[in-house]
Amino acid sequence: RKEVEQDPGPFNVPEGATVAFNCTYSNSASQSFFWYRQDCRKEPKLLMSVYSSGNEDGRFTAQLNRASQYISLLIRDSKLSDSATYLCVVNGGTGRRALTFGSGTRLQVQP
């Protein structure tokens, strides 16, 4: 079983749609959680950290459920520029500072 699992997609949605990505992680000792965005042929860039209380940044909302070891990302009012691969990322916990990446979910927003 992968440490971080995501639906690979692709998700093809029209502009203005709301889309949700889900992710599960297996290491219950994980401490920090992130969503990264990776554009084609570019390095990953931090989209947002994810907190137990949930957090929102404009059109993006992230949720964490520690009991279920589940992370989500909601994108409202999708823009063409949101087209990218979204990586669910977990800090390994138990003194492990490196990140563990999900395989990524590809989003294609269509006009």
Added chain:
Amino acid sequence: SAVISQKPSRDICQRGTSLTIQCQVDSQVTMMFWYRQQPGQSLTLIATANQGSEATYESGFVIDKFPISRPNLTFSTLTVSNMSPEDSSIYLCSVEDLEATYGYTFGSGTRLTVV
């Protein structure tokens, strides 16, 4: 947030040769991480590089194949040794960036093609 300069950005190499990738950070960082991203895949951690000690390698990666140097708190190199076509990947360095809400910053990557 921290800025990482990674070089080279891309290279095409002959099998059996070695390539050294450099990462320079504009601030002092304790840990640097090296990742590999194979075509169509996500990132896999190769090793963690601490200044003044040997790098810690993940399962499936060995020092003879991927030697790492970390001479100071702002610089690290990763060498891909005795390359084969299976080593064709993007290689990325990363640092924990406390100025970026505990996110991690990545270098722009080195796209390696082995022929």
